[in-house]
Amino acid sequence: MRLRDQFPLLTSDPKLHYLDSGASSQMPSAVIEAVTRFETTQRANVHRGVHRLAEAATAAYEGGRDEIAQFFSARRDEIVFTAGTTAAINLVAHSFGDALAPGDEIVVSELEHHSNIVPWQMLRDRRGLVLKVLQVTDEGRIDLAALDRVLTKKTRLIALAHCSNVTGAVVDLARVVEAAKSVGAAVLVDGAQRVPHGPLDIPALGVDFYAFSGHKMYAPHGIGVLWGRHSRLEAMPPFMGGGDMIRSVTFEKTIYAPPPTRFEAGTPNVSGVIGLGAACHWMSGLDWTRIAQEEMRLTGRLLDGLAQVPDLRVLGPLGLQQRIGVVSFALGQAHPHDIAQILDRHGVACRGGHHCAQPLMERFDLPGTTRATIAPYSEDGDIDALLTGLDEARRLFA
Ligand SMILES: Cc1ncc(COP(=O)(O)O)c(C=O)c1O
Incomplete structure (x- = not known):
C-alpha cells in the first residue's frame, strides 16, 4: 500500500502533487x-x-x-x-x-x-x-x-x-x-x-x-x-x-x-x-529508515533534475548530507509567485516567496525562491510534474 493512500486529501485528488509540506503537511486518516x-x-x-x-x-x-x-x-x-x-x-x-x-x-x-x-x-x-x-x-x-x-x-x-x-x-x-x-x-x-x-x-x-x-x-x-x-x-x-x-x-x-x-x-x-x-x-508505527532513504532518493532526483534546467540556481546544499528534502530555487529573473502559479496549472503545489526569511533572501540577493518539500507521501510522479511545469515556466520566462 502506498503511504499516500492514508491521506484522504491526496487520494481525493490523484492529479495533485503536494510539495508544500514545509508550510503545512497533510493529515493521515x-x-x-x-x-x-x-x-x-x-x-x-x-x-x-x-x-x-x-x-x-x-x-x-x-x-x-x-x-x-x-x-x-x-x-x-x-x-x-x-x-x-x-x-x-x-x-x-x-x-x-x-x-x-x-x-x-x-x-x-x-x-x-x-x-x-x-x-x-x-x-x-x-x-x-x-x-x-x-x-x-x-x-x-x-x-x-x-x-x-x-x-x-x-x-x-x-x-x-x-x-x-x-x-x-x-x-x-x-x-x-x-x-x-x-x-x-x-x-x-x-x-x-x-x-x-x-x-x-x-x-x-x-x-x-x-x-x-x-x-x-x-x-x-x-x-x-x-x-x-x-x-x-x-x-x-x-x-x-x-x-x-x-x-x-x-x-x-x-x-x-x-x-x-x-x-x-x-x-x-x-x-x-x-x-x-x-x-x-x-x-x-512507520519505518523511518526506509522513509528517510526514500526522501533522500527523491531529493537527489529533484536536485539532479533542477541541475539540468538552464539559468536555475538552487539555494542550499547540492549534496544529500546533513539536509532534509526542502529544496529552494530561483529561475532567472522570474518571480517565484509566477513560477508557483505555473506549477499550480500542472497540479503542483509549491511555495513561492520569501518564506518568512527576508534576511536570508537579502543575503542571496533574491526577492524570494520557489520551494518544494519532500514528505513521506511524496512520489516520483510529484518530481516529474514539478520538472515538467518548470520546463513550461522556463520557456515562458526565457
Ligand atoms: C523553520 C520554521 N520556524 C518557524 C515556523 C513558524 O511556525 P508556525 O507558523 O507554525 O508557528 C516555520 C513555519 O513555516 C518554520 O518553517
Missing part, C-alpha cells in the same frame, strides 16, 4: 479520525469538570501529552502546549528573556524564520540586549566556524533552526551545544522543519528549549509544543496569566502551578493535542 472521535463522542472542557464527558476529555487530552512525550523521549511535564512554533518561541522570549539584563547577548543566524528573529528583536528592545547574527555560508548553512568569535561571556542564549525552511540545511547541534556550554549560554532550537522527518530524542540533544508545530507533522493547525528542560521551566515565571495555570489565587497573591500547567493559561486546544498525540502515534 488516523489523525482525522482521532479528532473526529473526540469531537463527536468526548467533547467537553478539560481539567475542570467532574462529569463523565469532562473526565473522558481530560483523559484523552492528557493521553495526548503522554503520547507526544513518549515519541520525543521526554518527560510529560516538559511538554508545554502552545499554538505553534511561533508561540513557543515568544513564550521563551518572555518567560526566560525578560529576566535578562541590559547588555546581555542573544545569538541567532541569518537563515532563521522570522518567528526566530522578531521575538528576540522585541526582547532586545524591551531589555536593552544585544542581538548577534551568525552568517550563512554560500552553501546555505549556518557558519558555525564563527561561533567562537561571536560568543562571549555575555551570551545568554543561542536560538537556531534545527533545519532551514529555505535551504534544507541541518545544523550540527552537538557543536552548538558544546560552544554554548563553554560560555554558559542556553540553547533554543526551532525544530519546526525537523519534526516531520521522524522520531527524535529531544532531551539527548543537550539543548534547553525545543519548539515545534503540529501542522507540519501531520497534525492539526493551531497546536504546537515548547519542550523545555525541567530545571529551566521550573525557574521561569509564566508568560500569560489566567485560568488553569494557578495553584491558588487571592487578591494579595497568586501561587502558580508547576510546569507545564504554569505555561498553559486558559482553555487549551484540546482537539489539537489529541490530533498531535495521534500523529505521534501514527509516526511511531
Whole structure:
C-alpha cells in the first residue's frame, strides 16, 4: 500500500502533487479520525469538570501529552502546549528573556524564520540586549566556524533552526551545544522543519528549549509544543496569566502551578493535542529508515533534475548530507509567485516567496525562491510534474 493512500486529501485528488509540506503537511486518516472521535463522542472542557464527558476529555487530552512525550523521549511535564512554533518561541522570549539584563547577548543566524528573529528583536528592545547574527555560508548553512568569535561571556542564549525552511540545511547541534556550554549560554532550537522527518530524542540533544508545530507533522493547525528542560521551566515565571495555570489565587497573591500547567493559561486546544498525540502515534508505527532513504532518493532526483534546467540556481546544499528534502530555487529573473502559479496549472503545489526569511533572501540577493518539500507521501510522479511545469515556466520566462 502506498503511504499516500492514508491521506484522504491526496487520494481525493490523484492529479495533485503536494510539495508544500514545509508550510503545512497533510493529515493521515488516523489523525482525522482521532479528532473526529473526540469531537463527536468526548467533547467537553478539560481539567475542570467532574462529569463523565469532562473526565473522558481530560483523559484523552492528557493521553495526548503522554503520547507526544513518549515519541520525543521526554518527560510529560516538559511538554508545554502552545499554538505553534511561533508561540513557543515568544513564550521563551518572555518567560526566560525578560529576566535578562541590559547588555546581555542573544545569538541567532541569518537563515532563521522570522518567528526566530522578531521575538528576540522585541526582547532586545524591551531589555536593552544585544542581538548577534551568525552568517550563512554560500552553501546555505549556518557558519558555525564563527561561533567562537561571536560568543562571549555575555551570551545568554543561542536560538537556531534545527533545519532551514529555505535551504534544507541541518545544523550540527552537538557543536552548538558544546560552544554554548563553554560560555554558559542556553540553547533554543526551532525544530519546526525537523519534526516531520521522524522520531527524535529531544532531551539527548543537550539543548534547553525545543519548539515545534503540529501542522507540519501531520497534525492539526493551531497546536504546537515548547519542550523545555525541567530545571529551566521550573525557574521561569509564566508568560500569560489566567485560568488553569494557578495553584491558588487571592487578591494579595497568586501561587502558580508547576510546569507545564504554569505555561498553559486558559482553555487549551484540546482537539489539537489529541490530533498531535495521534500523529505521534501514527509516526511511531512507520519505518523511518526506509522513509528517510526514500526522501533522500527523491531529493537527489529533484536536485539532479533542477541541475539540468538552464539559468536555475538552487539555494542550499547540492549534496544529500546533513539536509532534509526542502529544496529552494530561483529561475532567472522570474518571480517565484509566477513560477508557483505555473506549477499550480500542472497540479503542483509549491511555495513561492520569501518564506518568512527576508534576511536570508537579502543575503542571496533574491526577492524570494520557489520551494518544494519532500514528505513521506511524496512520489516520483510529484518530481516529474514539478520538472515538467518548470520546463513550461522556463520557456515562458526565457
Ligand atoms: C523553520 C520554521 N520556524 C518557524 C515556523 C513558524 O511556525 P508556525 O507558523 O507554525 O508557528 C516555520 C513555519 O513555516 C518554520 O518553517
